[in-house]
Amino acid sequence: MIRLADIWPIADVETYKLHFARWNQESQPLEVWARDRREWQGWQEYRPARNEFNRPFIFALIQFYHETDSWLFGGVYRVVDRLPERYVIELTDQGQGFRGRLKIGSTYRQRATRVNFENHYDDLEVQEIFREPYSGRAFPGFEDIDLSFEELEALVRNDRADWKAALASVKGIYLLTDTTTGKRYVGSAYGDEGIWSRWSSYISSGHGGNAELRALATDPSLEYCRRSFRFALLEYRSNRTPDEVIIGRENFWKRILLTRGEHGLNRN
Incomplete structure (x- = not known):
């Protein structure tokens, strides 16, 4: 010792x-x-x-x-x-x-x-x-992503290279959970937008442009988001995967996890 x-x-x-x-x-x-x-x-x-x-x-x-x-x-x-x-x-x-x-x-x-x-x-x-001052934990692999909003925020603000390289290289479907209410939102990243870019939009706004989340992320300081939101990756696919496949898998997870209507935060 x-x-x-x-x-x-x-x-x-x-x-x-x-x-x-x-x-x-x-x-x-x-x-x-x-x-x-x-x-x-x-x-x-x-x-x-x-x-x-x-x-x-x-x-x-x-x-x-x-x-x-x-x-x-x-x-x-x-x-x-x-x-x-x-x-x-x-x-x-x-x-x-x-x-x-x-x-x-x-x-x-x-x-x-x-x-x-x-x-x-x-x-x-x-x-x-450490070789350099701490800027976020090392990327754990696609199968083990479970992040609080504030941990994701630190990774994005520090432009953490290992996370960015991995998440920018894939399309996918993700789960956002509001731990205060227990409601969940299923979203996806497709087109030219990798998971990294999509999740970065939540860090800048708190809601990523989603209507139900916009009603929650009203505080400019994002305190509610830091306290309540968690992110998990449900599926990841190659960037060559057709967008319609990603959208189909997104709808599958919305149905399975009951994120439409009163139990969730998806409107469609």
């Missing part, structure tokens, strides 16, 4: 608070990190009723939620001021080369997310160091 202390000796750990950033009932911090660094910084600026960031520095870890007991290093921040409604912070150069690249193991599961660093520093294990 290689511990964090073995590669990064920190003498004054008592001056740090350790932030175990986890799902906040709305967003996964790993996807927040991947899509928008400024939004991620806001997770350090948030001040609860108690003054929990009561030390000079914040050592931020991001829950790597695809794997058990894994965390991604998200930077060291200095607390500049403690206003009643928020913290004023600035990103330091400490561990700059590790930011978004260093994956750390910790079995911490207690409720508190902002804890004293010295109580955990010696137990943090180095699991992996």
